[in-house]
Amino acid sequence: MYPIAKLCGIGLLLGLLATLLLKNMLLGDAVDFxxxxxxxxxxxxxxxxxxxxxxxxxxxxxxxxxxxxxxxxxxxxxxxxxxxxxxxxxxxxxxxxxxxxxxxxxxxxxxxxxxxxxxxxxxxxxxxxxxxxxxxxxxxxxxxxxxxxxxxxxxxxxxxxxxxxxxxxxxxxxxxxxxxxxxxxxxxxxxxxxxxxxxxxxxxxxxxxxxxxxxxxxxxxxxxxxxxxxxxxxxxxxxxxxxxxxxxxxxxxxxxxxxxxxxxxxxxxxxxxxxxxxxxxxxxxxxxxxxxxxxxxxxxxxxxxxxxxxPQRYAIDGVPLLGHVGVRQLTASLNSANRTVRLRWRVTEGSKQPLRIYRSGQLIAKLTDSSNEYIDSELPPTIGQLNYTVVLNEVPVSRLVSEVPVKR
Ligand SMILES: [Zn+2]
The missing domain is CATH 3.40.720.10 (Alkaline Phosphatase, subunit A)
Structure with missing residues (x-):
């Protein structure tokens, strides 16, 4: 068993090396993370x-x-x-x-x-x-x-x-x-x-x-x-x-x-x-x-x-401290009576692309990069929990909105 397993291991290693080399050639100078x-x-x-x-x-x-x-x-x-x-x-x-x-x-x-x-x-x-x-x-x-x-x-x-x-x-x-x-x-x-x-x-x-x-x-x-x-x-x-x-x-x-x-x-x-x-x-x-x-x-x-x-699966509340910051200070508040969610944020960097908003994985809006507020008035029939993600300069930031207080 041992020599075969070892050979397989070497084969895998060579395969991996070839993949890495190919990837480097295709990506040119791209960062190898x-x-x-x-x-x-x-x-x-x-x-x-x-x-x-x-x-x-x-x-x-x-x-x-x-x-x-x-x-x-x-x-x-x-x-x-x-x-x-x-x-x-x-x-x-x-x-x-x-x-x-x-x-x-x-x-x-x-x-x-x-x-x-x-x-x-x-x-x-x-x-x-x-x-x-x-x-x-x-x-x-x-x-x-x-x-x-x-x-x-x-x-x-x-x-x-x-x-x-x-x-x-x-x-x-x-x-x-x-x-x-x-x-x-x-x-x-x-x-x-x-x-x-x-x-x-x-x-x-x-x-x-x-x-x-x-x-x-x-x-x-x-x-x-x-x-x-x-x-x-x-x-x-x-x-x-x-x-x-x-x-x-x-x-x-x-x-x-x-x-x-x-x-x-x-x-x-x-x-x-x-x-x-x-x-x-x-x-x-x-x-x-x-x-x-x-x-x-x-x-x-x-x-x-x-x-x-x-961004469709993002669920992180923080903002990265390296590279682009995206939107800052995102807040999301649910108004149960009006059935709306109000999102607010601050933008401190420019962007060539529109700002995008996702509700629970679904793209719901594209706005200019200078906007700092959005009111979502098309909530689903059952609100439950909604995860909002705002993307600026390809940096997502999320907030969770819940209809009922979350049990901790
Ligand atoms: Zn302590």
């Missing part, structure tokens, strides 16, 4: 102003290397996207690009299961040669995504049970010897230090220790890039929630400080991260909704990996 890889390092419970202080004091030299921007989590207060500023809902949004009305992880209950397509699933399905890993200190993340582990969309799932050095060492090992196209890493120390001590030196020291572990991970990646110069890595950093003022012990509610997060990239980001909208559609919370959101991380990684984003 199979060389694109991504790592997302999540650091739990890092409050934005506290992080800035640690960076400015020179005590987070690794995070300081990144392009860092302010962002928000917890959805938009008072709308269908609102979710608690807790780790379960926060990481589920980061790993899906969707708010809890889609992913249904509404609390820290490890029995909850993500109910929308994850980054892991979308990346795995995009090519049989792509592999993903999720290495976490806070175990419930891999419980919430265990369906992806069982389906093989997460090929390597590691739970380190609160031990950040275990998470760091395993990530370093996989960067040295593994062949993953997307690695999610979760480090937990700052959240624990916040719950124990609130804001203060101990909290800031925890951020510094995490920065040192990030340094170990980045050193392994630098070595890997040196040995594999054809690989094009995107590294992103983020957190799942801020902390409650004034003392920083807790989180979970909708205050500015709890909702404020950060997103950092090792590549220059587009205006969604670098140029917040000064007069956002929802002016609440001192303009916080004019900034990027943690839902923008997943679509950014998909853009870097060249994962096809079919």
């Amino acid at each position: 199979h060389r694109h890889k991504a790592m997302l390092v999540g650091i739990d419970g890092v409050q934005y102003e506290q992080l800035k202080q640690v960076i400015e004091a020179g005590k987070a030299p690794n995070i300081a290397l990144f392009h860092l921007g302010k962002s928000y989590t917890g959805g938009i207060k008072g709308t269908v996207t609102q979710q608690p500023t807790l780790s379960g809902p926060g990481w589920a949004t980061i790993l899906t690009g969707a708010w809890a009305n889609r992913h249904r992880v509404g609390s820290n209950d490890s029995g909850l299961r993500n109910k929308t397509d994850s980054l892991f699933k979308l990346i795995s399905l995009s090519s049989p040669t792509r592999h993903t890993a999720s290495i976490v200190s806070w175990n419930p993340i891999n419980d919430n995504f265990v369906d992806d582990i069982n389906a093989g969309f997460i090929e390597l799932g590691v739970k380190c049970g609160g031990d950040d050095q275990c998470t760091t060492d395993r990530t370093v090992q996989e960067l040295r010897t593994g062949n993953f196209d997307f690695i999610f890493v979760h480090l937990d120390q700052p959240d624990g230090a916040g719950h124990e001590n609130g804001f203060g030196p101990r909290y800031q020291e925890a951020i510094t220790r995490t920065d040192q572990q990030l340094g170990q991970i980045l050193a392994a990646l630098t070595k890997r890039k040196h040995d594999n110069p054809e690989e094009d890595w995107l590294v992103m950093l983020t957190t799942d929630h801020g902390r409650r003022p004034p003392d920083g012990y807790d989180h979970g509610e909708q205050s500015y400080s709890e909702k404020t997060t950060f997103i950092a990239l090792d590549k220059p980001a587009n205006e969604e991260l670098t140029r917040p909208i000064e007069d956002p559609i929802d002016p609440g919370l001192e303009g916080l909704y004019g900034f990027a959101s943690v839902a923008d991380i997943a679509p950014t990684i998909l853009v870097h990996l060249g994962v096809n984003t079919d």
